[in-house]
Amino acid sequence: MNEVDEEQPPASPAESLRLIRDQRARAERSLTPDPRLVYWPWSVAWLVGYGLFFLRYGSDGDGLVAMPDWLPFAALFGLMALALTVMSVALFRAGRHVAGESATKGSMYGMAWLMAFTGQGFLLGRVSDRLPPPEAGLLWSASSMGIVAVLYLAGAAIYQDRTMLYLGGWLGVVNIGGVLAGPGWHALAMAVAGGGGGLVFGLLAWLRLARPPALRPDPA
Amino acid sequence: MSLPELDPVIHAQARLRVVAALSTLPHGDRLSFPRLQEILGMTAGNLSVHLRKLEDAGYVDVTKTHHGRTPATLLCLSRRGRLAFEDYTTAVRALLDGGSQ
Numbered sequence: 001m002n003e004v005d006e007e008q009p010p011a012s013p014a015e016s017l018r019l020i021r022d023q024r025a026r027a028e029r030s031l032t033p034d035p036r037l038v039y040w041p042w043s044v045a046w047l048v049g050y051g052l053f054f055l056r057y058g059s060d061g062d063g064l065v066a067m068p069d070w071l072p073f074a075a076l077f078g079l080m081a082l083a084l085t086v087m088s089v090a091l092f093r094a095g096r097h098v099a100g101e102s103a104t105k106g107s108m109y110g111m112a113w114l115m116a117f118t119g120q121g122f123l124l125g126r127v128s129d130r131l132p133p134p135e136a137g138l139l140w141s142a143s144s145m146g147i148v149a150v151l152y153l154a155g156a157a158i159y160q161d162r163t164m165l166y167l168g169g170w171l172g173v174v175n176i177g178g179v180l181a182g183p184g185w186h187a188l189a190m191a192v193a194g195g196g197g198g199l200v201f202g203l204l205a206w207l208r209l210a211r212p213p214a215l216r217p218d219p220a
Numbered sequence: 221m222s223l224p225e226l227d228p229v230i231h232a233q234a235r236l237r238v239v240a241a242l243s244t245l246p247h248g249d250r251l252s253f254p255r256l257q258e259i260l261g262m263t264a265g266n267l268s269v270h271l272r273k274l275e276d277a278g279y280v281d282v283t284k285t286h287h288g289r290t291p292a293t294l295l296c297l298s299r300r301g302r303l304a305f306e307d308y309t310t311a312v313r314a315l316l317d318g319g320s321q
Contacts, residue, residue, distance in 0.1 A: 006234035006266070009226070013315040019233065020309065023240040023260075030259050031244060097255035099285075099294050101248030 029209055031098065035163065037090035039202030041083030042148075047195030049076025050141070050187040059184035061134055105158055112154065116147045134183035145175040145190060163205040170197045226315075229277045230308045234262065234270045239279065239305050242297045250283060250294035271295065279304055 010016040052072035055065040095106060120143055128136040152168025155161060174193040178186030230236055241259050245251055251259075257267050274280040279301030283294040297305065 006262075006270075007232050009231045010233055010236065013312045016231075016236065016312045017309070017316065019236055020240040023237045024244050027241040027244040027259050030255075097252035098245075099250045099252070100246075100296075102246055103249075 031094055032209055033087075033090040033094040035202045035205035035209065038087050039163075039167070039198050039205070041086045042080070043195045043198030043202065045076065045079035045083045045195075046198065047191050049079055050191035050195065052076070053137070053141075053187035054184060054191060057134070057137075057184055057187070059182070059188075061184070109151075109155060109158055113151055116151060117144075120144065120147060138179065138183040138186055141190065142175055142179045142186060145171055145178075145194065149175055163201050167198060167201040170201070226311055227304055227308050229273065229279060230304060232270075234266065235274055236308075238267070238270055238274060239297065239301065239308075242280065242295065243302065243305050245296055250281075250296045253293040253295065256295055274301065277301075277304075 010019055049072065052067070052075050056063050056067050056069070056072050058064050091106070095103060124140055124143065128139055131139060149168050149172035152164045152171065156165035156168060171194055174189050174197070175186075178189035181189065230239055237260055238256070241256065242251065253264075253267070253271075257264055260267065262270075271280060271282070275282050279298055281296050281298045281301075285292050285294060
Protein backbone atom coordinates (compact mmCIF):
# COMPACT_ATOMS: atom_id res chain seq x y z
CA MET A 1 0.00 0.00 0.00
CA ASN A 2 1.23 3.45 -0.82
CA GLU A 3 0.40 5.34 2.32
CA VAL A 4 1.40 8.76 1.02
CA ASP A 5 -1.09 8.60 -1.83
CA GLU A 6 -3.95 7.34 0.32
CA GLU A 7 -4.93 10.82 1.46
CA GLN A 8 -5.33 11.76 -2.22
CA PRO A 9 -8.80 11.67 -3.76
CA PRO A 10 -9.38 8.99 -6.39
CA ALA A 11 -8.22 10.18 -9.82
CA SER A 12 -11.69 10.21 -11.40
CA PRO A 13 -15.33 9.29 -10.67
CA ALA A 14 -14.77 6.02 -12.53
CA GLU A 15 -11.78 5.35 -10.32
CA SER A 16 -13.90 6.04 -7.22
CA LEU A 17 -16.51 3.51 -8.31
CA ARG A 18 -13.84 0.95 -9.16
CA LEU A 19 -12.25 1.42 -5.73
CA ILE A 20 -15.62 0.98 -4.00
CA ARG A 21 -16.51 -2.10 -6.04
CA ASP A 22 -13.14 -3.78 -5.50
CA GLN A 23 -13.07 -3.06 -1.80
CA ARG A 24 -16.62 -4.25 -1.24
CA ALA A 25 -15.94 -7.44 -3.20
CA ARG A 26 -12.80 -8.05 -1.14
CA ALA A 27 -14.66 -7.49 2.13
CA GLU A 28 -17.53 -9.75 1.05
CA ARG A 29 -15.14 -12.52 0.06
CA SER A 30 -13.51 -12.29 3.47
CA LEU A 31 -16.75 -12.11 5.47
CA THR A 32 -18.67 -14.79 3.54
CA PRO A 33 -17.78 -18.44 4.22
CA ASP A 34 -16.28 -20.02 1.08
CA PRO A 35 -19.25 -21.81 -0.58
CA ARG A 36 -16.92 -24.53 -1.82
CA LEU A 37 -15.99 -25.44 1.77
CA VAL A 38 -19.58 -25.16 2.96
CA TYR A 39 -21.33 -27.22 0.26
CA TRP A 40 -18.79 -29.46 -1.47
CA PRO A 41 -17.70 -31.64 1.48
CA TRP A 42 -21.37 -32.57 2.13
CA SER A 43 -21.94 -33.18 -1.56
CA VAL A 44 -18.96 -35.53 -1.72
CA ALA A 45 -20.17 -37.32 1.42
CA TRP A 46 -23.61 -37.93 -0.14
CA LEU A 47 -22.17 -38.83 -3.53
CA VAL A 48 -19.74 -41.41 -2.14
CA GLY A 49 -21.72 -42.57 0.93
CA TYR A 50 -25.11 -43.03 -0.74
CA GLY A 51 -23.36 -44.23 -3.89
CA LEU A 52 -21.80 -47.08 -1.88
CA PHE A 53 -25.19 -47.84 -0.31
CA PHE A 54 -26.73 -48.24 -3.74
CA LEU A 55 -23.85 -50.37 -5.01
CA ARG A 56 -23.98 -52.59 -1.90
CA TYR A 57 -27.75 -53.07 -1.67
CA GLY A 58 -29.01 -52.16 -5.15
CA SER A 59 -32.72 -51.52 -5.56
CA ASP A 60 -33.80 -54.97 -4.35
CA GLY A 61 -31.31 -55.66 -1.54
CA ASP A 62 -29.12 -57.95 -3.67
CA GLY A 63 -26.53 -55.37 -4.53
CA LEU A 64 -24.36 -54.79 -7.54
CA VAL A 65 -20.92 -54.89 -5.94
CA ALA A 66 -19.80 -57.16 -3.08
CA MET A 67 -18.49 -55.24 -0.06
CA PRO A 68 -18.65 -55.51 3.72
CA ASP A 69 -21.89 -54.31 5.34
CA TRP A 70 -20.11 -51.70 7.43
CA LEU A 71 -18.39 -49.98 4.51
CA PRO A 72 -21.27 -47.80 3.20
CA PHE A 73 -22.20 -46.76 6.77
CA ALA A 74 -18.61 -45.98 7.71
CA ALA A 75 -18.04 -44.04 4.49
CA LEU A 76 -21.24 -41.98 4.78
CA PHE A 77 -20.90 -41.08 8.46
CA GLY A 78 -17.12 -40.64 8.30
CA LEU A 79 -17.38 -38.28 5.33
CA MET A 80 -20.28 -36.39 6.93
CA ALA A 81 -18.24 -35.89 10.10
CA LEU A 82 -15.39 -34.59 7.94
CA ALA A 83 -17.79 -32.29 6.08
CA LEU A 84 -19.10 -30.90 9.38
CA THR A 85 -15.52 -30.16 10.46
CA VAL A 86 -14.52 -28.46 7.20
CA MET A 87 -17.73 -26.40 7.12
CA SER A 88 -17.32 -25.34 10.75
CA VAL A 89 -13.77 -24.12 10.07
CA ALA A 90 -15.00 -22.11 7.04
CA LEU A 91 -17.86 -20.57 9.07
CA PHE A 92 -15.55 -19.79 11.98
CA ARG A 93 -12.94 -18.14 9.76
CA ALA A 94 -15.52 -15.92 8.06
CA GLY A 95 -17.17 -14.99 11.35
CA ARG A 96 -14.10 -14.40 13.49
CA HIS A 97 -13.80 -10.90 14.91
CA VAL A 98 -17.32 -10.05 13.83
CA ALA A 99 -19.69 -9.22 16.67
CA GLY A 100 -23.39 -8.53 16.62
CA GLU A 101 -26.57 -9.87 15.08
CA SER A 102 -24.94 -12.30 12.62
CA ALA A 103 -23.12 -14.09 15.43
CA THR A 104 -26.36 -14.40 17.41
CA LYS A 105 -28.26 -15.66 14.36
CA GLY A 106 -25.49 -18.16 13.64
CA SER A 107 -25.48 -19.69 17.11
CA MET A 108 -29.29 -19.92 17.21
CA TYR A 109 -29.34 -21.53 13.76
CA GLY A 110 -26.62 -23.95 14.91
CA MET A 111 -28.83 -24.94 17.84
CA ALA A 112 -31.64 -25.78 15.41
CA TRP A 113 -29.35 -28.25 13.60
CA LEU A 114 -28.18 -29.79 16.86
CA MET A 115 -31.72 -30.15 18.19
CA ALA A 116 -33.10 -31.60 14.95
CA PHE A 117 -30.47 -34.32 14.66
CA THR A 118 -30.48 -35.14 18.37
CA GLY A 119 -34.25 -35.55 18.31
CA GLN A 120 -34.08 -37.68 15.19
CA GLY A 121 -31.39 -39.89 16.74
CA PHE A 122 -33.40 -40.60 19.88
CA LEU A 123 -36.67 -41.19 18.04
CA LEU A 124 -35.34 -43.43 15.28
CA GLY A 125 -33.00 -45.25 17.66
CA ARG A 126 -36.12 -46.32 19.52
CA VAL A 127 -38.22 -47.48 16.58
CA SER A 128 -35.99 -48.40 13.67
CA ASP A 129 -35.05 -51.87 15.01
CA ARG A 130 -38.64 -52.96 14.54
CA LEU A 131 -38.57 -52.27 10.83
CA PRO A 132 -37.19 -54.52 8.09
CA PRO A 133 -33.58 -53.43 7.36
CA PRO A 134 -34.32 -51.74 4.00
CA GLU A 135 -37.12 -49.65 5.52
CA ALA A 136 -35.02 -48.85 8.59
CA GLY A 137 -32.21 -47.61 6.33
CA LEU A 138 -34.68 -45.53 4.32
CA LEU A 139 -36.13 -44.04 7.50
CA TRP A 140 -32.69 -42.90 8.71
CA SER A 141 -31.48 -41.52 5.41
CA ALA A 142 -34.72 -39.91 4.25
CA SER A 143 -35.38 -38.23 7.59
CA SER A 144 -31.78 -36.95 7.67
CA MET A 145 -32.06 -35.48 4.19
CA GLY A 146 -35.47 -34.06 5.04
CA ILE A 147 -33.98 -32.27 8.06
CA VAL A 148 -31.13 -30.92 5.92
CA ALA A 149 -33.59 -29.68 3.28
CA VAL A 150 -35.86 -27.98 5.81
CA LEU A 151 -32.96 -26.37 7.68
CA TYR A 152 -31.47 -25.07 4.42
CA LEU A 153 -34.84 -23.47 3.66
CA ALA A 154 -34.91 -21.97 7.16
CA GLY A 155 -31.32 -20.75 6.62
CA ALA A 156 -32.43 -19.14 3.36
CA ALA A 157 -35.08 -17.21 5.30
CA ILE A 158 -32.60 -16.17 8.02
CA TYR A 159 -29.76 -15.12 5.73
CA GLN A 160 -31.78 -14.20 2.62
CA ASP A 161 -29.55 -16.65 0.80
CA ARG A 162 -30.60 -17.91 -2.66
CA THR A 163 -28.18 -20.85 -2.70
CA MET A 164 -29.70 -22.24 0.50
CA LEU A 165 -33.19 -21.68 -0.89
CA TYR A 166 -32.60 -23.52 -4.16
CA LEU A 167 -30.48 -26.29 -2.66
CA GLY A 168 -32.95 -26.83 0.20
CA GLY A 169 -35.86 -26.98 -2.24
CA TRP A 170 -33.99 -29.31 -4.58
CA LEU A 171 -32.91 -31.72 -1.81
CA GLY A 172 -36.44 -31.74 -0.41
CA VAL A 173 -37.98 -32.68 -3.76
CA VAL A 174 -35.32 -35.29 -4.56
CA ASN A 175 -35.72 -36.77 -1.08
CA ILE A 176 -39.48 -37.16 -1.43
CA GLY A 177 -39.06 -38.59 -4.93
CA GLY A 178 -36.54 -41.11 -3.58
CA VAL A 179 -38.88 -42.16 -0.76
CA LEU A 180 -41.68 -42.75 -3.27
CA ALA A 181 -39.33 -44.85 -5.41
CA GLY A 182 -38.32 -46.94 -2.39
CA PRO A 183 -35.16 -48.07 -0.58
CA GLY A 184 -32.16 -48.37 -2.85
CA TRP A 185 -33.52 -45.91 -5.38
CA HIS A 186 -33.53 -43.32 -2.60
CA ALA A 187 -29.80 -43.89 -2.08
CA LEU A 188 -29.16 -43.55 -5.81
CA ALA A 189 -31.20 -40.32 -5.95
CA MET A 190 -29.36 -38.84 -2.96
CA ALA A 191 -25.96 -39.78 -4.42
CA VAL A 192 -26.53 -38.46 -7.93
CA ALA A 193 -29.10 -35.68 -7.57
CA GLY A 194 -28.35 -34.72 -3.94
CA GLY A 195 -24.55 -34.91 -4.08
CA GLY A 196 -24.40 -33.68 -7.68
CA GLY A 197 -26.86 -30.87 -6.92
CA GLY A 198 -24.78 -29.74 -3.94
CA LEU A 199 -21.65 -29.60 -6.12
CA VAL A 200 -23.44 -27.51 -8.75
CA PHE A 201 -25.12 -25.09 -6.30
CA GLY A 202 -21.83 -24.68 -4.39
CA LEU A 203 -20.01 -23.92 -7.64
CA LEU A 204 -22.59 -21.31 -8.66
CA ALA A 205 -22.42 -19.61 -5.25
CA TRP A 206 -18.64 -19.52 -5.44
CA LEU A 207 -18.65 -18.03 -8.95
CA ARG A 208 -21.08 -15.34 -7.82
CA LEU A 209 -18.78 -14.42 -4.94
CA ALA A 210 -15.63 -14.49 -7.07
CA ARG A 211 -17.15 -12.31 -9.77
CA PRO A 212 -19.48 -9.86 -8.06
CA PRO A 213 -22.03 -7.93 -10.10
CA ALA A 214 -21.63 -4.18 -10.70
CA LEU A 215 -21.96 -1.96 -7.65
CA ARG A 216 -25.37 -2.22 -6.09
CA PRO A 217 -27.06 0.58 -4.27
CA ASP A 218 -26.45 -0.15 -0.63
CA PRO A 219 -29.51 -0.97 1.48
CA ALA A 220 -29.83 1.55 4.28
CA MET B 221 -22.47 21.85 -15.76
CA SER B 222 -22.17 22.34 -12.02
CA LEU B 223 -20.31 19.48 -10.39
CA PRO B 224 -21.92 17.87 -7.39
CA GLU B 225 -19.70 18.39 -4.39
CA LEU B 226 -17.98 15.28 -3.11
CA ASP B 227 -17.78 14.75 0.64
CA PRO B 228 -14.10 15.48 1.48
CA VAL B 229 -14.16 13.06 4.41
CA ILE B 230 -14.91 10.12 2.11
CA HIS B 231 -13.28 11.46 -1.05
CA ALA B 232 -9.81 10.20 -0.08
CA GLN B 233 -8.65 6.80 -1.25
CA ALA B 234 -7.94 5.30 2.17
CA ARG B 235 -11.15 6.48 3.83
CA LEU B 236 -13.24 5.54 0.81
CA ARG B 237 -11.86 2.01 1.12
CA VAL B 238 -12.59 1.91 4.87
CA VAL B 239 -16.17 3.07 4.36
CA ALA B 240 -16.73 0.73 1.38
CA ALA B 241 -15.48 -2.27 3.39
CA LEU B 242 -17.63 -1.41 6.42
CA SER B 243 -20.66 -0.90 4.17
CA THR B 244 -20.72 -4.66 3.44
CA LEU B 245 -21.41 -5.50 7.09
CA PRO B 246 -25.02 -6.51 7.73
CA HIS B 247 -26.97 -4.10 9.90
CA GLY B 248 -26.26 -4.73 13.57
CA ASP B 249 -22.81 -6.25 13.02
CA ARG B 250 -19.47 -4.84 14.12
CA LEU B 251 -16.01 -5.70 12.86
CA SER B 252 -12.87 -5.83 14.99
CA PHE B 253 -9.97 -3.50 14.23
CA PRO B 254 -7.49 -6.28 13.29
CA ARG B 255 -10.01 -7.93 10.96
CA LEU B 256 -10.74 -4.63 9.20
CA GLN B 257 -7.00 -4.03 8.94
CA GLU B 258 -6.56 -7.46 7.35
CA ILE B 259 -9.35 -6.84 4.81
CA LEU B 260 -7.93 -3.44 3.86
CA GLY B 261 -4.25 -4.39 3.91
CA MET B 262 -3.35 -1.17 5.78
CA THR B 263 -0.91 -0.69 8.63
CA ALA B 264 -2.45 -0.28 12.08
CA GLY B 265 -1.14 3.27 12.41
CA ASN B 266 -2.48 4.32 9.04
CA LEU B 267 -5.89 2.77 9.68
CA SER B 268 -6.08 4.44 13.13
CA VAL B 269 -5.49 7.87 11.60
CA HIS B 270 -8.25 7.44 9.02
CA LEU B 271 -10.66 5.89 11.50
CA ARG B 272 -10.15 8.86 13.79
CA LYS B 273 -11.16 11.23 10.99
CA LEU B 274 -14.20 9.12 10.18
CA GLU B 275 -15.15 8.95 13.85
CA ASP B 276 -14.75 12.72 14.23
CA ALA B 277 -17.10 13.22 11.27
CA GLY B 278 -19.61 10.90 12.99
CA TYR B 279 -19.44 8.34 10.15
CA VAL B 280 -18.00 5.43 12.12
CA ASP B 281 -19.13 4.11 15.52
CA VAL B 282 -16.25 2.86 17.63
CA THR B 283 -16.97 0.50 20.54
CA LYS B 284 -14.28 -0.43 23.02
CA THR B 285 -14.91 -3.78 24.65
CA HIS B 286 -13.15 -6.80 26.12
CA HIS B 287 -12.80 -10.39 24.93
CA GLY B 288 -11.81 -12.00 28.20
CA ARG B 289 -8.92 -9.81 29.32
CA THR B 290 -7.94 -8.59 25.86
CA PRO B 291 -9.28 -5.17 24.94
CA ALA B 292 -10.98 -5.12 21.55
CA THR B 293 -12.15 -2.30 19.29
CA LEU B 294 -15.29 -2.91 17.27
CA LEU B 295 -16.25 -0.77 14.29
CA CYS B 296 -19.27 -0.15 12.11
CA LEU B 297 -20.69 2.61 9.96
CA SER B 298 -23.06 4.91 11.82
CA ARG B 299 -26.42 5.76 10.28
CA ARG B 300 -24.88 9.04 9.23
CA GLY B 301 -21.90 7.24 7.72
CA ARG B 302 -24.13 4.95 5.65
CA LEU B 303 -26.06 7.95 4.41
CA ALA B 304 -22.85 9.82 3.54
CA PHE B 305 -21.58 6.77 1.62
CA GLU B 306 -24.84 6.53 -0.33
CA ASP B 307 -24.75 10.24 -1.13
CA TYR B 308 -21.14 9.90 -2.26
CA THR B 309 -21.83 6.99 -4.64
CA THR B 310 -24.88 8.83 -6.01
CA ALA B 311 -22.79 11.96 -6.62
CA VAL B 312 -19.97 9.99 -8.26
CA ARG B 313 -22.45 8.26 -10.56
CA ALA B 314 -23.97 11.59 -11.47
CA LEU B 315 -20.50 12.87 -12.35
CA LEU B 316 -19.87 9.82 -14.51
CA ASP B 317 -23.22 10.14 -16.30
CA GLY B 318 -22.61 13.87 -16.81
CA GLY B 319 -19.15 13.22 -18.19
CA SER B 320 -20.32 10.63 -20.70
CA GLN B 321 -22.95 12.85 -22.32
